[in-house]
Amino acid sequence: MRGLDGKVVVVTGGAGGIGAATCARFAAEGARVVVVDIDEARAERVAGEVTAAHRAAGGEALARTVDLADFAATAAMVADIEQTVGPVDVLVNNVGWDVFTPFLKSGPSFWDKIIDINLRSVLNITHPVLASMVARKAAGRVVSVASDAGRVGSSGESVYAACKAGIIAFSKTLAREHARHGITFNVVCPGLTETAMLESFMDGAGDKEKLRQAFVRAIPMGRFGKPDDLPGAILFFASDDAAFVTGQVISVSGGLTMHG
Template identity: 30%
Template sequence: MSLRIALITGASRGIGAAIARRLAKDGFDVAINDLPTQTPALESLREEIVSQGRRAYIHTTDVAEASEVKNMVDSTLKTLGGLDVMVANAGIGSLLTPLTECSEDAWDKVMRINARGVFLCYKYAAQAMIAQGRGGRLIGASSLAGKQGSGYSSIYCASKFAVRGLTQSAAQELAKHGITVNAYAPGIIDTTIFDAFSPEEGVGADVLNELVKKTPVGRLGKPHEIASLVSYLASQESAFMTGQTISINGGLFFD
């Protein structure tokens, strides 16, 4: 099996952009996705990847819309000639809110992107990979919050636990097609997503500092450190690993 074409959602910045850069460095041609509002950042990333000798294709899509995800996969097949690795990275945070005060709208918004979005990416990428008949890799974005629940984060935790269950189930179904399904579970990573949890001035920084203090390695993780794991999961060397959600959290929580 030759793995050579990857599609990364939520790739305009942070972990997604780092994954796209790393997979291009590994020799993949890449399709990079985000919302239309992130087009300038995607164009800059595409130019960077092309300058390194790889092909890069932009597709702006709402990953929670089935027709758009199917079109994104179909366009990748047509433009790049196939699909070997789907990285369902797109996700959003949620405000730190007591369960008794969580709104139904907040639940729907977070679950729509973090859980439904990964489901749709897995579904349509798997269909394409099965049709190709050369196997592949499905890789999803879970979280430390998908392994250890925490107060005031009920909705976000539920969405990331959902990715773990989906990953385990899909792995059992798709192994016979040579498709592995794994997820990565970041801890506290130096990106802007943490702002969504505590946007008030000073609050986010205070919470972040407390979490760093509890982390044995004593620092934030970096996006490229997540990308390094995804690089392995996308490689030939990971062929005997499936159904796993792997923590990268500086020791903040031990499986």
């Protein structure tokens, strides 16, 4: 896609399924990718694999570890990236976590964990990245990975769905506030995708195989998504091809949810 070669791209949750696939696709386009993850060993492994696979295309990846729920630590990491790698051109907010838990069986400590990982992390890293983009008068791109749970709700995911809906509203609001700066904000909503998070979610839901079969029957395309199904939409929003696109939400769900 146009305009990604040489760009500095930060991907949170970069060592997971969708995150790792996204890092690889950006590197294949010649981008310099920063794999941000709380798991240092996995981040280093993904960064090494991505660099080895895409060095010939001019792409490379580096690992950074931080607790995105800590604003000061996150801001310090962004400052370090901008000093040692370069100013951030693209931010992909991809980190996420959930466990199947009916609301009345949950409590404040669980809510705090879900909110910290799925929403506060987005606020904490977007703030310093956006401030730098505005100061540099850079036409930056912020792409956030939310969820169809944030568009239509999802049983057993009340707080997670609230966070993902919050990401959508947050992105639309910043799209309005910063359109005049040439900075775009868009959202990609995965449906049911084969990731460690989905496995963790189903582990808490009872009969895992029965649930899996029911989910597949509900998807018009007849299968779960794969991590490699997501980067195309993410890279489109990050590219020059989407320079006039902002405040938009696209579902990548095999038709499970359809919006007019």
